[in-house]
Amino acid sequence: MNVVAQPLAQPLARPAPPAPYGMLAELTHRCPLQCPYCSNPVDLDRRTVELDTQTWLRVFSEAAKLGVLQVHLSGGEPTARRDLESMIRHCVEVGLYTNLITAGVGVTPERLAAISDAGVDHVQLSFQGASVEVTDKVSNFRGAHERKLAVAREVRRLGLPLTINSVVHRANIHQIPDFIQLALELGAGRIEIAHSQYYGWALRNRGALMPTRDQVFWALDVVEEARARLKGQLTIDAVVPDYYAKYPKPCMNGWGRQSLNVTPSGKVLPCHAAETIPGLDFWNVREHGLSDIWLNAPSFNAFRGTDWMPDLCKSCERKEKDWGGCRCQAMAIAGDAAATDPACHKSPLHAHLLALAEADAAGGEVAYDYRRYVVPDRAN
Amino acid sequence: MTALVTSAIPRLARGVRLRHDEARGQWVLLAPERVLNPDPVAVEILKKVDGVRSIDIIIDELASAFTVDRERVATDVDAFLAGLKEKGIVTLAAVTVGDAAS
Numbered sequence: 001m002n003v004v005a006q007p008l009a010q011p012l013a014r015p016a017p018p019a020p021y022g023m024l025a026e027l028t029h030r031c032p033l034q035c036p037y038c039s040n041p042v043d044l045d046r047r048t049v050e051l052d053t054q055t056w057l058r059v060f061s062e063a064a065k066l067g068v069l070q071v072h073l074s075g076g077e078p079t080a081r082r083d084l085e086s087m088i089r090h091c092v093e094v095g096l097y098t099n100l101i102t103a104g105v106g107v108t109p110e111r112l113a114a115i116s117d118a119g120v121d122h123v124q125l126s127f128q129g130a131s132v133e134v135t136d137k138v139s140n141f142r143g144a145h146e147r148k149l150a151v152a153r154e155v156r157r158l159g160l161p162l163t164i165n166s167v168v169h170r171a172n173i174h175q176i177p178d179f180i181q182l183a184l185e186l187g188a189g190r191i192e193i194a195h196s197q198y199y200g201w202a203l204r205n206r207g208a209l210m211p212t213r214d215q216v217f218w219a220l221d222v223v224e225e226a227r228a229r230l231k232g233q234l235t236i237d238a239v240v241p242d243y244y245a246k247y248p249k250p251c252m253n254g255w256g257r258q259s260l261n262v263t264p265s266g267k268v269l270p271c272h273a274a275e276t277i278p279g280l281d282f283w284n285v286r287e288h289g290l291s292d293i294w295l296n297a298p299s300f301n302a303f304r305g306t307d308w309m310p311d312l313c314k315s316c317e318r319k320e321k322d323w324g325g326c327r328c329q330a331m332a333i334a335g336d337a338a339a340t341d342p343a344c345h346k347s348p349l350h351a352h353l354l355a356l357a358e359a360d361a362a363g364g365e366v367a368y369d370y371r372r373y374v375v376p377d378r379a380n
Numbered sequence: 381m382t383a384l385v386t387s388a389i390p391r392l393a394r395g396v397r398l399r400h401d402e403a404r405g406q407w408v409l410l411a412p413e414r415v416l417n418p419d420p421v422a423v424e425i426l427k428k429v430d431g432v433r434s435i436d437i438i439i440d441e442l443a444s445a446f447t448v449d450r451e452r453v454a455t456d457v458d459a460f461l462a463g464l465k466e467k468g469i470v471t472l473a474a475v476t477v478g479d480a481a482s
Binding site: 019021065066067069070095097099121122124159160161163189190232237 | 394395402
């Protein structure tokens with residue numbers, strides 16, 4: 001009776017996960033900027049492997065059917081895709097809310113008008129600094145800041161809601177009050193103050209990016225004060241710096257729980273950085289429907305819910321609040337994607353993480369390893 | 381406590397959309413980086429926020445559709461729309477300048 005005993009011994013099938021709310025569509029990895037903390041993987045997709053228009057349109061239709069409500073059209077620089085407007089029109093047709101996430105370099109007023117006419121709902125514009133010097137240095141693009149200012153004004157002139165996105169780190173953390181002022185001057189309704197998260201490019205550049213503990217706590221106070229002062233005028237959302245935190249961030253609000261991410265070449269990931277975890281099997285929209293991927297891809301089920309957790313997380317009263325923190329950070333620091341996120345004070349590696357941050361923060365001036373296409377080393 | 385001029389015409393701000401979410405069987409209000417779940421009363425009001433109907437007309441229609449006292453509906457609609465206006469979710473266009481009593 002061994003044949004029967006085997007299946008019976010297996011756990012019951014898990015309940016189907018709820019539908020995702022958001023989908024990040026990384027339309028391309030091409031981008032004129034070279035930010036050293038870019039959330040794209042170190043091994044960037046080239047244009048030749050990008051999905052074609054028809055495939056993206058199918059993916060958007062499938063996303064809407066699956067229950068996705070908001071699509072974030074991102075990259076790289078999404079306006080590098082000439083078919084962006086047709087994708088926006090299609091999203092509007094199938095009822096998806098579209099959020100354009102752009103660097104605002106190389107986007108003409110004519111292009112913006114076409115994007116607006118296509119029906120885009122919201123524009124999120126990045127600023128690498130609150131001044132010409134910082135933006136141009138961090139993005140490694142002379143003239144970037146001025147171009148961004150022009151795009152922001154054009155977005156507002158078209159009547160579109162604007163979010164300013166600023167990733168903060170050692171070279172610009174002191175500019176947080178200036179970023180907030182800039183957002184107000186540009187008529188943005190919302191600003192994201194996102195502390196750099198250390199995966200991929202940012203992990204490579206951690207020595208150049210990490211702020212000190214004092215800087216981070218000062219930044220948190222500044223944001224809190226501004227939030228209270230500007231209530232009703234400017235929404236301030238913050239992505240917290242977790243190396244100095246007590247509790248881990250609830251990364252993605254749980255793995256495979258609310259959102260998914262489609263790469264330029266069609267791989268579907270539970271988060272930006274998931275490819276840094278070795279051994280996960282990512283399914284591609286060229287071979288599978290989106291719903292099939294969401295429900296059945298091994299990569300999505302790997303860390304879904306709480307079953308995968310180590311005892312330290314499983315026995316924690318915050319397990320459905322933090323969702324075990326970040327799997328990619330566990331991989332990067334603990335060398336085990338199923339470990340407790342070292343950002344959690346209960347992790348045996350918490351002191352180690354803090355020591356890494358403090359050592360990096362004390363590193364002084366370090367040159368950036370700018371984001372670029374790197375030829376993979378096949379020589380061994 | 382009436383805060384809004386009831387001859388004004390409310391509309392959803394650009395970047396805000398009301399839609400029925402088939403997958404979850406509920407109405408949702410989509411805004412930049414936010415998904416709001418309006419309660420059933422809010423949904424009935426929001427469905428009439430179309431950039432054509434004035435607040436007065438919305439109140440009239442809701443009062444007759446649900447056979448509720450007009451004063452009560454007026455208070456609810458006013459409080460609800462004033463809150464959304466403050467959050468930038470709804471904008472108001474005045475029709476007759478002369479109506480702007482304080």
